[in-house]
Every structure is written in structure tokens, then in C-alpha cells.
Amino acid sequence: MKLPRLTENPILHVDLTPDNNLALRILRVYRQQCDCNWAEDTDGGEVKNPLLKMMNEHNRQRAEILDRAIAKLEG
Numbered sequence: 001m002k003l004p005r006l007t008e009n010p011i012l013h014v015d016l017t018p019d020n021n022l023a024l025r026i027l028r029v030y031r032q033q034c035d036c037n038w039a040e041d042t043d044g045g046e047v048k049n050p051l052l053k054m055m056n057e058h059n060r061q062r063a064e065i066l067d068r069a070i071a072k073l074e075g
Contacts, residue, residue, distance in 0.1 A: 004052060007037045027070050034063035 014029045016022065037059055038052040047053050 004038050004040055004049075007039050008035060010036045024070065024073050027066055027073070031063060031066040031070060034059045034066065 011029050011032055015025055037056040038047065038049075040047050040049055040052060047056060
């Protein structure tokens, strides 16, 4: 089965050096992954497939939650 294309390349690796910034690095990478959405075509048009729309919406919701967690840890 061929998967639809992504809007950008996913991050494949995280620096897991055990230090005081590890949790933030992990959260930031997961947050960046939320910007990697599904696309149905190459011209950047609107996604119409209901499953892809739902997965992209879940990405947006995860991004909001992760943004709040990152802000708390940075604050």
C-alpha cells in the first residue's frame, strides 16, 4: 500500500544525552513532528480524505498540548 506524501520530512533522531535539557529536547522533537502532516496532492491543496483530515487535526491538537508543556518547563 502506498502512503500519501507528507508536508515535510519527519525527524528521525533525538539527542538523548542524559542532562537537564533532555525532557525539553524530547518534547521539542515531538512538537516538531506535529508540523509533519499528510497531504493528498503535490500542489498543496486542501486535504479531502476524512482519515487524513482527522490525523492532521490530531497533530494540531497534540501541538497545542506540547506547546503548553514546553512553556511550563521553560518558564
